[in-house]
Amino acid sequence: MTRTVTLSVTAGLDGSRESRAAAEWAAREAQLLGLPLKLIQVWEPVPEPMAQAPLLGVETQQHWTERIPRDAAEGIRARHPGLDVTVEQLSGRPAEVLADEAKDAELLVLGSRGLSGIAGFLVGSVGLAVVAHADRPVVLVRAEEQAADEHESDPVGIPSAAxxxxxxxxxxxxxxxxxxxxxxxxxxxxxxxxxxxxxxxxxxxxxxxxxxxxxxxxxxxxxxxxxxxxxxxxxxxxxxxxxxxxxxxxxxxxxxxxxxxxxxxxxxxxxxxxxxxxxxxxxxxxxxxxxxxxxxxxxxxxxxx
Structure with a gap:
C-alpha cells in the first residue's frame, strides 16, 4: 500500500453525536499529519414508490442536506484555525461509498456509539462493512470521545489536552x-x-x-x-x-x-x-x-x- 500522493483525512458525517466526535478526532489527526480534512455526507437513494412521497418537509430536508455539514465544517474551522476543511455530499449505499472514498484518503474516520455504562463501542452495520472492505486504515471513534481523553491526567487527576x-x-x-x-x-x-x-x-x-x-x-x-x-x-x-x-x-x-x-x-x-x-x-x-x-x-x- 505504498502511496506517492496523500490527499486528506476523510470523515463520514451524518449529524449524529458519534459522527461529530469522529469529525473532531479527524480534524485533530489531520493537523498532526499536516493534511486537509474532508467531510463526507452520504445520502442513500429512496427506492420507488417511496421516493414519490414527501417524507421530509422542506425545512427538514434543507437542515440535513445543507445546515448540518455547513455547521460542522464551520465549527471545526473555528476550533482548528488554519485547517483546510471541505465538505462533499455523495449519493449511494453508505458502506460502499465510504469504502470507495477511503481509497483516496490517508485515513477514513467513522463514529461508533458508546455503550452506556459499559466499556466500548456499538459498531453498526455500516461501520463494520467499511472496516471489512476498505483498502486504507479506518478509525472508529466513540460518541463520547473528547480530546482530553487521549491525554494523561493533570496533577489533580483530570485528563487534559495540555x-x-x-x-x-x-x-x-x-x-x-x-x-x-x-x-x-x-x-x-x-x-x-x-x-x-x-x-x-x-x-x-x-x-x-x-x-x-x-x-x-x-x-x-x-x-x-x-x-x-x-x-x-x-x-x-x-x-x-x-x-x-x-x-x-x-x-x-x-x-x-x-x-x-x-x-x-x-x-x-x-x-x-x-x-x-x-x-x-x-x-x-x-x-x-x-x-x-x-x-x-x-x-x-x-x-x-
Missing part, C-alpha cells in the same frame, strides 16, 4: 507480523510524541493445552519463547524509530481481552485486518472484532496482505 498523549497500543501477531501495521503504529506514536505499547496474546498449541496447567516449567518455557520472538520482531523497528519509547508485553490468554484492557490507558489502539481476496467475502477477524466492540479508545484498523 498534558502528554497516552501511549499508542499495538496489537501484534508475532507469527505473521505485518510491516504496514507496525509502521502505522510507530508513526502514530511518533507524531504524538508518546510511547508505543506492543501487546501480544498467546495460547499454547492444542497438543500442549491439556497438560499446561499442571506443568509450570512447560508454561514458563512457552512464555519465554513468545517473549523472545516478540523482542526480535520489534528490534529493527526500535532502530527505525529511536525517538519512540517501546514497551513489549506478551500475555498468556485471549489477545482481544488483553488489548481491551490496554485500551483503558491508550490514546489509540491499532489492530490489523488481513485482506482476503476470496468469493466468501471480507473477514474482520475475532481479535479485531472484539477490540472494535469493547475498546475504550479510538481504534485504527489497518488492512494488510
Amino acid at each position: 498534558t502528554a498523549f497516552r501511549p499508542v497500543v499495538l496489537g501484534l501477531d508475532i507469527d505473521s507480523p505485518d510491516r504496514e501495521l507496525i509502521e502505522f503504529a510507530f508513526a502514530a506514536a511518533a507524531r504524538r510524541g508518546t510511547a508505543l505499547r506492543v501487546v501480544h496474546g498467546w495460547n499454547p498449541p492444542p497438543y500442549y493445552a491439556y497438560g499446561l496447567s499442571a506443568d509450570l516449567e512447560l508454561h514458563a518455557s512457552l512464555a519465554q519463547r513468545e517473549t523472545t520472538v516478540l523482542t526480535e520482531v520489534m528490534r529493527p523497528w526500535r532502530k527505525k524509530f529511536p525517538e519512540v519509547e517501546v514497551t513489549e508485553e506478551s500475555h498468556y490468554g485471549t489477545p482481544g481481552s488483553h488489548l481491551v484492557d490496554a485500551s483503558r490507558d491508550a490514546s489509540l489502539v491499532v489492530v490489523g485486518r488481513r485482506i482476503r481476496r476470496s468469493p466468501f467475502g471480507a473477514h474482520i477477524g475475532p481479535v479485531t472484532h472484539a477490540v472494535l466492540h469493547h475498546a475504550m479508545a479510538p481504534v485504527a484498523v489497518v488492512p494488510h496482505n
Whole structure:
C-alpha cells in the first residue's frame, strides 16, 4: 500500500453525536499529519414508490442536506484555525461509498456509539462493512470521545489536552507480523510524541493445552519463547524509530481481552485486518472484532496482505 500522493483525512458525517466526535478526532489527526480534512455526507437513494412521497418537509430536508455539514465544517474551522476543511455530499449505499472514498484518503474516520455504562463501542452495520472492505486504515471513534481523553491526567487527576498523549497500543501477531501495521503504529506514536505499547496474546498449541496447567516449567518455557520472538520482531523497528519509547508485553490468554484492557490507558489502539481476496467475502477477524466492540479508545484498523 505504498502511496506517492496523500490527499486528506476523510470523515463520514451524518449529524449524529458519534459522527461529530469522529469529525473532531479527524480534524485533530489531520493537523498532526499536516493534511486537509474532508467531510463526507452520504445520502442513500429512496427506492420507488417511496421516493414519490414527501417524507421530509422542506425545512427538514434543507437542515440535513445543507445546515448540518455547513455547521460542522464551520465549527471545526473555528476550533482548528488554519485547517483546510471541505465538505462533499455523495449519493449511494453508505458502506460502499465510504469504502470507495477511503481509497483516496490517508485515513477514513467513522463514529461508533458508546455503550452506556459499559466499556466500548456499538459498531453498526455500516461501520463494520467499511472496516471489512476498505483498502486504507479506518478509525472508529466513540460518541463520547473528547480530546482530553487521549491525554494523561493533570496533577489533580483530570485528563487534559495540555498534558502528554497516552501511549499508542499495538496489537501484534508475532507469527505473521505485518510491516504496514507496525509502521502505522510507530508513526502514530511518533507524531504524538508518546510511547508505543506492543501487546501480544498467546495460547499454547492444542497438543500442549491439556497438560499446561499442571506443568509450570512447560508454561514458563512457552512464555519465554513468545517473549523472545516478540523482542526480535520489534528490534529493527526500535532502530527505525529511536525517538519512540517501546514497551513489549506478551500475555498468556485471549489477545482481544488483553488489548481491551490496554485500551483503558491508550490514546489509540491499532489492530490489523488481513485482506482476503476470496468469493466468501471480507473477514474482520475475532481479535479485531472484539477490540472494535469493547475498546475504550479510538481504534485504527489497518488492512494488510
